[in-house]
Amino acid sequence: METVKELLVILVGSSLVSNVVLSQFLGLCPFLGVSKKTNTAAGMGVAVIFVITLASAVAGLMYRFILQPLHIEYLQTICFILVIAALVQFVEMFLRKAIPSLYEALGVYLPLITTNCAVLGVALTNVQKEYGILAGIVNGFATAVGFTVAIVILAGLREKMEHNDIPESFKGMPAVLLTAGLMAIAFCGFSGLL
Amino acid sequence: MGKTNSMTSAGERLVNGLVKENPTFVLMLGMCPTLAVTTSAMNGFGMGATTLVVLALSNLIISLLRNIIPKKVRIPAFIVIIASFVTVVQLLLEAYLPFLNDALGVYIPLIVVNCIILGRAESYAYSNSPVSSLFDGIGMGLGFTVALTCIGAVREVLGTGKIFGAKIMPQAFTPIGIFVLAPGAFFVLAVLCALQNFVKIRGARAGKDTSKIGSGCSEDCMHCGEKGCGKRKFYDDDDDLAVEDLSETEDAE
Numbered sequence: 086m087e088t089v090k091e092l093l094v095i096l097v098g099s100s101l102v103s104n105v106v107l108s109q110f111l112g113l114c115p116f117l118g119v120s121k122k123t124n125t126a127a128g129m130g131v132a133v134i135f136v137i138t139l140a141s142a143v144a145g146l147m148y149r150f151i152l153q154p155l156h157i158e159y160l161q162t163i164c165f166i167l168v169i170a171a172l173v174q175f176v177e178m179f180l181r182k183a184i185p186s187l188y189e190a191l192g193v194y195l196p197l198i199t200t201n202c203a204v205l206g207v208a209l210t211n212v213q214k215e216y217g218i219l220a221g222i223v224n225g226f227a228t229a230v231g232f233t234v235a236i237v238i239l240a241g242l243r244e245k246m247e248h249n250d251i252p253e254s255f256k257g258m259p260a261v262l263l264t265a266g267l268m269a270i271a272f273c274g275f276s277g278l279l
Numbered sequence: 280m281g282k283t284n285s286m287t288s289a290g291e292r293l294v295n296g297l298v299k300e301n302p303t304f305v306l307m308l309g310m311c312p313t314l315a316v317t318t319s320a321m322n323g324f325g326m327g328a329t330t331l332v333v334l335a336l337s338n339l340i341i342s343l344l345r346n347i348i349p350k351k352v353r354i355p356a357f358i359v360i361i362a363s364f365v366t367v368v369q370l371l372l373e374a375y376l377p378f379l380n381d382a383l384g385v386y387i388p389l390i391v392v393n394c395i396i397l398g399r400a401e402s403y404a405y406s407n408s409p410v411s412s413l414f415d416g417i418g419m420g421l422g423f424t425v426a427l428t429c430i431g432a433v434r435e436v437l438g439t440g441k442i443f444g445a446k447i448m449p450q451a452f453t454p455i456g457i458f459v460l461a462p463g464a465f466f467v468l469a470v471l472c473a474l475q476n477f478v479k480i481r482g483a484r485a486g487k488d489t490s491k492i493g494s495g496c497s498e499d500c501m502h503c504g505e506k507g508c509g510k511r512k513f514y515d516d517d518d519d520l521a522v523e524d525l526s527e528t529e530d531a532e
Contacts, residue, residue: 108461110311110312111389112311114394202311202392253480254476254477257476263465
């Protein structure tokens with residue numbers, strides 16, 4: 086019972102309270118770069134959920150069963166980034182060959198995630214907070230869900246304000262960043278949840 | 280003659296990194312650490328200095344090894360070299376500057392995925408001589424450090440009324456706390472971007488070349504091309520492979 090409660094706390098905490106983009110600033114490039122349309126944003130979000138959940142599972146297993154027994158925990162950064170990058174590449178190859186329909190939908194986003202800081206960030210946070218493997222996977226999933234929620238909301242807002250009359254210098258990225266800032270204020274409200 | 284040449288090129292690289300192609304103010308690269316650690320001038324400076332060390336060393340080593348690293352697996356090779364230096368720097372910080380290590384936390388290992396470092400490796404160090412690559416790294420690192428310190432200083436002054444921990448604002452000034460919190464980072468960057476746009480629009484009217492400004496992550500990810508994250512494939516299969524070729528590639532892995 087206690088563990089279920091802990092997992093729920095991680096789930097809410099990582100997806101809403103300390104949102105990966107809006108309060109930790111990880112994965113900012115795709116957040117700003119792929120949020121022009123809601124459907125591409127949602128596609129990116131699904132790809133991120135898929136990759137981060139898988140990557141935190143693999144990184145957790147590797148840390149527990151390879152790095153810890155050999156006492157080479159200090160190599161975690163190198164190992165994690167290589168494993169994650171290779172994993173994304175293999176997922177891309179596998180999807181291209183085995184499930185072409187899914188590859189059509191997610192394939193274009195996968196290279197963008199290879200060296201995304203959110204993926205490595207989650208793996209490192211899992212180690213730092215001493216999460217077990219299951220807790221790590223839940224944390225990864227929740228973080229990615231948080232990313233998806235944020236990017237889809239931002240894309241929706243951007244679609245709405247596309248034709249607004251804003252000062253010339255603030256057109257484009259500055260307006261998007263201001264929107265993101267206001268979203269961050271709104272997400273601060275979740276801090277009362279836990 | 281040769282020496283003067285290399286001296287001018289070193290100086291030119293430094294100026295290039297600091298001013299002409301400043302990674303933050305001009306190219307808009309490496310936004311994650313820029314926003315995350317600039318809660319104070321000191322943190323910004325620490326992050327910038329750490330990145331400088333990693334950038335200079337990895338540029339040097341990648342340039343020295345540029346004839347040995349095969350083109351197809353260059354990205355994993357770059358990543359290994361960069362990650363090794365990051366690990367070294369992280370261990371040194373833990374030992375000698377623990378307060379900085381605690382303040383920067385997970386963002387130190389995340390230097391590995393900083394677009395600036397991989398970007399410089401790919402676009403400069405892999406095709407240039409060791410000396411100019413080293414200075415390119417130092418120049419870019421200095422540019423990054425200056426930018427982060429400035430952003431950190433602005434946020435610290437507005438958010439706490441202090442700079443480098445020393446109080447400078449008059450008693451009557453009420454600190455605007457939000458500037459040291461997450462939303463403040465977005466607002467400061469938005470203003471910075473707007474200033475950049477302003478310069479760009481005015482430059483374009485005056486007929487100057489403004490193509491370099493904001494060519495980094497301020498564009499659409501899907502079309503950002505050479506420098507962007509989209510090109511960073513782990514295993515570089517030059518052109519798009521046809522599906523039937525794929526089994527071969529997998530065997531080769």
